[in-house]
Amino acid sequence: MASILQKLITPLFSGPPELPRNKVTVVGVGQVGMACAISILLRELADELALVDVMEDKLKGELMDLQHGSLFLKTPKIVADKDYSVTANSRIVVVTAGVRQQEGESRLNLVQRNVNIFKHIVPQIVRYSPNCTIIVVSNPVDVLTYVTWKLSGLPKHRVIGSGTNLDSARFRFLMADKLGIHASSFNGWILGEHGDTSVPVWSGTNVAGVNLQMLNPDIGTDCDEENWMETHKMVVDSAYEVIKLKGYTNWAIGLSVADLLESLIRNMNRIHPVSTMVKGMYGISEEVYLSLPCVLNSGGVASVVNMTLTDDEVAQLQASANTLWDIQKDLQDV
Amino acid sequence: MSSVLQKLISPLASSPAEPPRNKVTVVGVGQVGMACAISILLRDLCDELALVDVMKDRLKGEMMDLQHGSLFLKTSKIVADTDYAVTANSRVVVVTAGVRQQEGESRLNLVQRNVNVFKSIIPQIIKYSPNCTLVVVSNPVDVLTYVTWKLSGLPKNRVIGSGTNLDSARFRYLMAERLGIHASSFNGWVLGEHGDTSVPVWSGANVAGVNLQKLNPDIGTDGDKEQWKATHKAVVDSAYEVIKLKGYTNWAIGLSVADLTESIVKNMSRVHPVSTMVKDMYDIGEEVFLSLPCVLNNTGVSSVVNMTLTDAEVGQLRKSADTLWGIQKDLKDI
Numbered sequence: 001m002a003s004i005l006q007k008l009i010t011p012l013f014s015g016p017p018e019l020p021r022n023k024v025t026v027v028g029v030g031q032v033g034m035a036c037a038i039s040i041l042l043r044e045l046a047d048e049l050a051l052v053d054v055m056e057d058k059l060k061g062e063l064m065d066l067q068h069g070s071l072f073l074k075t076p077k078i079v080a081d082k083d084y085s086v087t088a089n090s091r092i093v094v095v096t097a098g099v100r101q102q103e104g105e106s107r108l109n110l111v112q113r114n115v116n117i118f119k120h121i122v123p124q125i126v127r128y129s130p131n132c133t134i135i136v137v138s139n140p141v142d143v144l145t146y147v148t149w150k151l152s153g154l155p156k157h158r159v160i161g162s163g164t165n166l167d168s169a170r171f172r173f174l175m176a177d178k179l180g181i182h183a184s185s186f187n188g189w190i191l192g193e194h195g196d197t198s199v200p201v202w203s204g205t206n207v208a209g210v211n212l213q214m215l216n217p218d219i220g221t222d223c224d225e226e227n228w229m230e231t232h233k234m235v236v237d238s239a240y241e242v243i244k245l246k247g248y249t250n251w252a253i254g255l256s257v258a259d260l261l262e263s264l265i266r267n268m269n270r271i272h273p274v275s276t277m278v279k280g281m282y283g284i285s286e287e288v289y290l291s292l293p294c295v296l297n298s299g300g301v302a303s304v305v306n307m308t309l310t311d312d313e314v315a316q317l318q319a320s321a322n323t324l325w326d327i328q329k330d331l332q333d334v
Numbered sequence: 335m336s337s338v339l340q341k342l343i344s345p346l347a348s349s350p351a352e353p354p355r356n357k358v359t360v361v362g363v364g365q366v367g368m369a370c371a372i373s374i375l376l377r378d379l380c381d382e383l384a385l386v387d388v389m390k391d392r393l394k395g396e397m398m399d400l401q402h403g404s405l406f407l408k409t410s411k412i413v414a415d416t417d418y419a420v421t422a423n424s425r426v427v428v429v430t431a432g433v434r435q436q437e438g439e440s441r442l443n444l445v446q447r448n449v450n451v452f453k454s455i456i457p458q459i460i461k462y463s464p465n466c467t468l469v470v471v472s473n474p475v476d477v478l479t480y481v482t483w484k485l486s487g488l489p490k491n492r493v494i495g496s497g498t499n500l501d502s503a504r505f506r507y508l509m510a511e512r513l514g515i516h517a518s519s520f521n522g523w524v525l526g527e528h529g530d531t532s533v534p535v536w537s538g539a540n541v542a543g544v545n546l547q548k549l550n551p552d553i554g555t556d557g558d559k560e561q562w563k564a565t566h567k568a569v570v571d572s573a574y575e576v577i578k579l580k581g582y583t584n585w586a587i588g589l590s591v592a593d594l595t596e597s598i599v600k601n602m603s604r605v606h607p608v609s610t611m612v613k614d615m616y617d618i619g620e621e622v623f624l625s626l627p628c629v630l631n632n633t634g635v636s637s638v639v640n641m642t643l644t645d646a647e648v649g650q651l652r653k654s655a656d657t658l659w660g661i662q663k664d665l666k667d668i
Binding site for chain 1: 335337338339343361368369372373376382391392394395396398399400401402404405406407410454475500501504506507510512513514515516517518519544549550552558559560562575576577579580581583584585586588589590593617643666
């Protein structure tokens, strides 16, 4: 007797299913990975989503919970496995795996612990998706993006660190809030290290093209009566503060990763502050990753915008580069 | 010397800020509450989002984390406080507060623990948003929707339980998977109690109007060779299974709540299976809340669809009603 499926549906096409065109993999199903996943799903960026992690039960639970929401989503295939074959043919792979900052711990402290994890992860990613673009989120992101680039063998434009995309988003929110406008109407860039030594480019901050430094030449300095530099300090402290209050951060980073993904998948050529290989720029002679304004499209980092930075800002970038290289040079087997 | 703000921006309107038109409050910032919040934010459903909880630090941390994502969102005001004054003028209030099922614990066991929590929450919600629509999510949802209705003094159309909206979504996903189609193309309703005794209305299950029971008259019975009944069992077991694997469920329920919120806030009059006051329907003599297909719009539940149920299905609904009344009659002080 024929089944319901046979009675109901007559296949027309009997070839193999087509490969996904916009497959996204998220490595790591902790709070950050899942925030990335739900943001990507709700922004309808992928036609297939793959999740990978080492914790099998948690991975399966997260997979099921997302699949149960399928009625409300436009991503018809959500898969998960600890075996990386499930990630095959991904356009973009978001790496959130690794250990996270404890309360009061700086990102740089995490480094060797996470390098060891990446040695296992990155080659597998590239094996199954040799043409992908990798977005590294795990901290310390600049160092780990360098590590990922080295371990992957991919060209530098295909390996991106989420970098100061989030710092800049926080900066724009906090600055805009003081001015009573929406974050998207405040233009401001934070570059360099995603961390304690990030560089707010005060000379470029503007609203509707009106340069804030021209309105207040002391902006960002210690002698500024309005103490705008405090806003940048709040950005640097943000993660520590949220971690102290709720144990981790996830929503803002998830939203910012989906934002980057949108530019990559939709080939938009939007400019984002993300971590890229900056050797040869601003007098930096080492192979370090730092955030600069990058044009992102389906090829990855298509180009870098040449900022007009003050000598002091350049010096800060160089100082970040030195700090990062100091750590990188001691890493084993990378 | 004037500030940057004064130089940059000249106010035009000096009237007080307008009250929000589509404010949504989420009570409870646990995993479910935050999944509701991020789904509502990513679907651009509200112009203001308020969060309330008793845990001050976590609440502040969650609020900050969402605010830091403002650049990527269209909800310009996100607020939070332990004081319910922050929830004033809400259109929709989503209640996720309370304790959740432990591994293996049934929803009905949670009841008295959660009734006590609700006694402190509901009157405060009403005090600040007397015209809101309440969406109750906390479990056991049908009992707690009844409790909320009693404590709130609102008319019954304004108090909705998330009910079997999620069960139906899971059902449609699992059934559709077996047929190789998208969940949204499978029509099927799970009604009654959100829990172990939910009722799959097999007589209505159809794809493109083709009734599945006509194709297979044994569907949903024990004698069915294709064992379609196992799919409904998988729906009932879903929550327990995901809880066992990852400790809780949140994504699917968050997405389903955003779906309900959309119908209410956009005045869509879509039909959803949600928990409503069913006294005098199907010969139910008590004031219980069970899920039936309800038309949702900006008045809340504007009407209920009269199902053509089999005697067995009506029997199951009445049995659910009896079980629920058995619990409700013993609740204190509501």
